[in-house]
Amino acid sequence: MAAAIVKRLTMFRFRSKVEFSIDNDSASIDPSALIKAGYPFIGPEQSEQFTPHMLNLDLLDAISFDKGCYTGQEIVARTHYKGATKRRTLRFESDRPVSPGDKLSIDGREIGEVLNAAGNDLLAVVPVDRVDGQLTTGNATVRQVSLPYAALFTVTP
Numbered sequence: 001m002a003a004a005i006v007k008r009l010t011m012f013r014f015r016s017k018v019e020f021s022i023d024n025d026s027a028s029i030d031p032s033a034l035i036k037a038g039y040p041f042i043g044p045e046q047s048e049q050f051t052p053h054m055l056n057l058d059l060l061d062a063i064s065f066d067k068g069c070y071t072g073q074e075i076v077a078r079t080h081y082k083g084a085t086k087r088r089t090l091r092f093e094s095d096r097p098v099s100p101g102d103k104l105s106i107d108g109r110e111i112g113e114v115l116n117a118a119g120n121d122l123l124a125v126v127p128v129d130r131v132d133g134q135l136t137t138g139n140a141t142v143r144q145v146s147l148p149y150a151a152l153f154t155v156t157p
Contacts, residue, residue: 001044032118038147040089040115040123045101052076053085054125055115059149087112088128091147094120096140104142106133121145 006020013020034041040055057063058080065080079085097119104112104124112126114137122142126135135142 001042001047004044004047031116032121035091035116035118035121035123038089038091038123038149042115043100046115050115050125051079053079054087054089056089056147056149058085086127086129087125089115089123089125090128090131091145092122092124092135092142093145094122094137094140094142096120096138098122098137098140098142102137104135104137106130106135111135 002022006022009020031041038056039060042050042055052058052063053076058065063076065077094117098114098117100114100117102114102117103110104114104126111130112124114122114124116123124142131144135144
């Protein structure tokens with residue numbers, strides 16, 4: 001995704017004397033560690049499907065509401081200041097491995113999507129008011145696990 005992100009950022013730099021480059025020498029990051037920490041990562045197939053609030057970027061201090069102007073800022077800021085986030089990234093464990101893109105269901109009704117998965121650990125975007133039922137994805141049963149920063153928002157398990 002690095003090349004696509006650099007291309008997009010370049011479109012919005014206007015007259016700023018900013019150059020972007022891709023560091024191919026950076027150390028690889030362990031997906032299990034990111035998932036356990038509650039840090040979502042987006043692949044090309046998931047690009048532009050979620051708002052920053054759905055990915056908990058506001059809770060991770062990965063987005064600023066004080067400065068800047070960008071495409072979609074008005075909607076993002078309105079969601080933030082009205083507290084109208086209905087879907088969040090939550091952490092789960094499954095009894096079988098699952099894959100990103102798998103749908104989460106309650107009683108056969110799809111309510112969310114697996115965002116990231118490594119082994120039996122996963123992050124999924126779900127409605128925060130619907131995580132109290134028996135969640136499944138395919139043949140796997142999943143149960144909610146708390147996020148390290150869970151105290152920043154309330155979810156009723």
